[in-house]
Amino acid sequence: MTDMKNESKPTGFGVLKNTRYSRWAVLASLACGLWLLPAGAMAQTAEPKAGEAKPEMDHTKMDHSKMDHSKMDHSGHDHHKMVMDDGGMVMNWNDDTPSRDCGKISGDVAFEVRAGRKYAEQGQSFGFSQNEWNVPACSRVTITFVNEDNIRHQWMLHGLPRYLYPQGMFHLEASGGTTRKGTFIVPSGDKTFLVHCDMAQHMEKGLKAQFKVGSGSGDLPSVPGITDARVHDPEQQNSGTWQLVLLASGLMIGVGAGVGGGWIGRKSHKSK
Amino acid sequence: MFARARAIAATLMILSALGAIYVAWLVDPAYLPPSLSTYLFQTFGERPYAAPAATAELPKLQPEEICPPGNSEWRNAQTIDGVNIKESLHCEPDNPYEVAAFVKGTNNVSMGTLMETQLTTDAVVKGRDLDGDGDPDEIHIRLEVAELNGHSPDANIEVPGYSIAPGVKPGFWAFVPKARGMATRNLETFEAQPMLRMPSPTIRVEQGDKVKITLENTHYLPHTIHFHGVDHPFKDANGEGNDGVPLVSEMPIFPGEQRTYDIQPRQDGSMFYHCHVQPQSHVLMGLNGLFVVEPNRPNNPVQTLNVGASQVRHPSVAVQERNSHEYDMHYLAIDYEMHNILKTSNDPRVVSKRLHRDYNITKREPEAFLLNGRSFPYTIRESLVIVKPDERVKMRILNGGADPIYLHTHGHKVTETHYDGIERPEASQITRDVVHVGPAQRVDVELETVNDGLHSYGPGAWLMHDHREEGVTTNGIGPGGNISLIVYEDFLGENGIPKIAGNLSTLFTEEYWRGEIPVFADMDPTGLLSEPVPTASTLTITLLTALLVALLGLFFGSLLWLIRSGGSTSVGAKE
Numbered sequence: 152m153t154d155m156k157n158e159s160k161p162t163g164f165g166v167l168k169n170t171r172y173s174r175w176a177v178l179a180s181l182a183c184g185l186w187l188l189p190a191g192a193m194a195q196t197a198e199p200k201a202g203e204a205k206p207e208m209d210h211t212k213m214d215h216s217k218m219d220h221s222k223m224d225h226s227g228h229d230h231h232k233m234v235m236d237d238g239g240m241v242m243n244w245n246d247d248t249p250s251r252d253c254g255k256i257s258g259d260v261a262f263e264v265r266a267g268r269k270y271a272e273q274g275q276s277f278g279f280s281q282n283e284w285n286v287p288a289c290s291r292v293t294i295t296f297v298n299e300d301n302i303r304h305q306w307m308l309h310g311l312p313r314y315l316y317p318q319g320m321f322h323l324e325a326s327g328g329t330t331r332k333g334t335f336i337v338p339s340g341d342k343t344f345l346v347h348c349d350m351a352q353h354m355e356k357g358l359k360a361q362f363k364v365g366s367g368s369g370d371l372p373s374v375p376g377i378t379d380a381r382v383h384d385p386e387q388q389n390s391g392t393w394q395l396v397l398l399a400s401g402l403m404i405g406v407g408a409g410v411g412g413g414w415i416g417r418k419s420h421k422s423k
Numbered sequence: 424m425f426a427r428a429r430a431i432a433a434t435l436m437i438l439s440a441l442g443a444i445y446v447a448w449l450v451d452p453a454y455l456p457p458s459l460s461t462y463l464f465q466t467f468g469e470r471p472y473a474a475p476a477a478t479a480e481l482p483k484l485q486p487e488e489i490c491p492p493g494n495s496e497w498r499n500a501q502t503i504d505g506v507n508i509k510e511s512l513h514c515e516p517d518n519p520y521e522v523a524a525f526v527k528g529t530n531n532v533s534m535g536t537l538m539e540t541q542l543t544t545d546a547v548v549k550g551r552d553l554d555g556d557g558d559p560d561e562i563h564i565r566l567e568v569a570e571l572n573g574h575s576p577d578a579n580i581e582v583p584g585y586s587i588a589p590g591v592k593p594g595f596w597a598f599v600p601k602a603r604g605m606a607t608r609n610l611e612t613f614e615a616q617p618m619l620r621m622p623s624p625t626i627r628v629e630q631g632d633k634v635k636i637t638l639e640n641t642h643y644l645p646h647t648i649h650f651h652g653v654d655h656p657f658k659d660a661n662g663e664g665n666d667g668v669p670l671v672s673e674m675p676i677f678p679g680e681q682r683t684y685d686i687q688p689r690q691d692g693s694m695f696y697h698c699h700v701q702p703q704s705h706v707l708m709g710l711n712g713l714f715v716v717e718p719n720r721p722n723n724p725v726q727t728l729n730v731g732a733s734q735v736r737h738p739s740v741a742v743q744e745r746n747s748h749e750y751d752m753h754y755l756a757i758d759y760e761m762h763n764i765l766k767t768s769n770d771p772r773v774v775s776k777r778l779h780r781d782y783n784i785t786k787r788e789p790e791a792f793l794l795n796g797r798s799f800p801y802t803i804r805e806s807l808v809i810v811k812p813d814e815r816v817k818m819r820i821l822n823g824g825a826d827p828i829y830l831h832t833h834g835h836k837v838t839e840t841h842y843d844g845i846e847r848p849e850a851s852q853i854t855r856d857v858v859h860v861g862p863a864q865r866v867d868v869e870l871e872t873v874n875d876g877l878h879s880y881g882p883g884a885w886l887m888h889d890h891r892e893e894g895v896t897t898n899g900i901g902p903g904g905n906i907s908l909i910v911y912e913d914f915l916g917e918n919g920i921p922k923i924a925g926n927l928s929t930l931f932t933e934e935y936w937r938g939e940i941p942v943f944a945d946m947d948p949t950g951l952l953s954e955p956v957p958t959a960s961t962l963t964i965t966l967l968t969a970l971l972v973a974l975l976g977l978f979f980g981s982l983l984w985l986i987r988s989g990g991s992t993s994v995g996a997k998e
Contacts, residue, residue: 235534235537235543235544235603236544237544237545238543238544238545238546238565238601238603239543239603240603242604267679268678268679274769274770274771274772274773275769275770275771276643276678276679276771277678277679300679300680301639301679301680301681302567302639302640302641302679302680302681303543303567303601303603303639303641307605309610318609318610319610322604324603324604326543326545327639327679327681349604349605349606349607350567350569350606350641351569351570351571351573351582351583351606351615351619351641352569352570352573352582352583352642352643353641355573355574355575355576355577355582355769356643356769356771372576372577373576373577380576380577380769381576381577381578382574382575382576382577382578382579383576384574384767384768384769384770384773
């Protein structure tokens, strides 16, 4: 900490890699085996969590009062369009045109997603009420995005076919205390889509999720409650002393095993 | 037998000592006492010629374009939604649609114009004309807090990225207009979208306006806004704290919360606003900007925000009565140690500990010096002061940092007209070429481009920089820091880059700012001041040094042997 000035001159990637990785690599290789276990377990537990969130469209839960229906209708008829009002927006609404690979819409799915501080994990700032969704291929998906904070948040999904969704995005953005609703149609095939709030540092501080079509195409890193971060804080790892003690004891065990093995071997050789 | 061993050891000792002295003399006579080395020179003569180190070839550099291609039509004088926007000859001019939206209000401007920006419909809301003089007097500004170059749990990258010079990315926090859409320029980059930048935007209102400023705290630590020098009541109409000082006037605004400040300034002038939570770090982290109150005039809707400071493309009526151009100039010196704390952890608790308890501002040593959020050479893309002969240009200078600046204007003596927003009596206005601005102080200066040998020495591309010499470096490498130029239009290229004697390309590489490029390399036709490469002679020196060490080892080895063989003799005698 006191030496930070030396380790982190802001010259981009290179310097950070050098200082962070060296220490990290040692621990990573040590801890590798231990990690696989809980990571696997977490991936398993993610499944039922996603499964339970597969309800049919539940109109009773939606907050109609806060929605501006006149503007919603306007965008609904003319998909790919965007609606902006009161500090929020709905981008690339599409409720009638499936992607070319689909042919027709397979069915309707609706989710209510809440966002805010109260859904944040320890060590983060914000959170979604749910971090994974599973839908069948070619579903028509309606998201009701309820922002419980008093600042702006987003539910932004990336990777949709660009000929239907400019920039491949479907995007709901809600000012503090407001709700936005929008509909899009997922393509066919097993794919995992990134969902996040693309405000500065909001994804990093908790607003990250994954949207799986079919059986998905694996998990994304650092999804709260689902996968681990790829880059940890090196200072938050074991202290230097503990690392040294661990390394030293590893070394001693190794040397002890070698010497002991040699001694036993020699003894048994002698006894023959 | 022992006697023989002792004899061999003693001989070895003497030989290795003599050898070591000779080799030491070959490597560097300074290793030896002067009398001894003089004796050796007299005995053996001068040492043979060693070829000097050759000059290294410069690494192949791929500089950025000095002026990247962009929206060149943004530079033109134009009228958008009825808002007149002045020409900006900068390489990277402000987005004129943003300017129009800030003048009319994001609620009044056409949807087409708003779509050319990333502003929300409620970013700057303008209401009624209360005094009936043809401009709105109800202004509601919504600001958010953006972290730049923060930590990513996914990769070793800074997000969203913001460079003050090529490859130089310290962490920052800035107040930013309420925006919509992505925080990055596009899907292919981690670079922040243009409104998320340093410094916090200049806020501009008219004297007497009823101004509401809502801070929506989108950041992960608490913040407030304190309006320094701006007329504001201690409590607002609802009895809520309005001074922005946590624990004293109010509680801080925590992440996810918002608060609205009410002000109705009775006096005009160049003022200041900043976060007052843990100000020893939050102010310097970037949460500060100019707050300008323009004198009340009829038909005077002002440009409420000036993103990135620099040229004001829609100056107020009062400014236009006297000045041809107006520039907002924000200076800041930053200590990498503090700014880079943001990159060390994704956990707000840890960042807070390191920033608020571990970091000690009394040990502060700034490495980077910014003008309008950038260091030279990036400053020449946006923060040149562009003039014609015989003009009067208004510059509002704010020192947002913790160290004084001494701004030197080459080729000009400027007149200090206002201190901290108060006009000086005309007789006591000082004309000088080094303008001293202390922390939080504002000095308004008038730059007169009259070629009289006093106010101006004539047209040119004249440097303008802090004369504390660290201020013209970036982490000790120059020319960097807060350098910019006063450029006469005749000295300005097509793309807004000044026509100067040399080529700045080398400065537009990350390698230069990492200190990997000899500073005179591409200026010096003889190449005599480029980088040396290791040569055969240095290899010889290395080998000789190794030999010297070996001889010294041999000396001590034989010394040990001698002592040991002597001891053995006595033991042997007993036996």
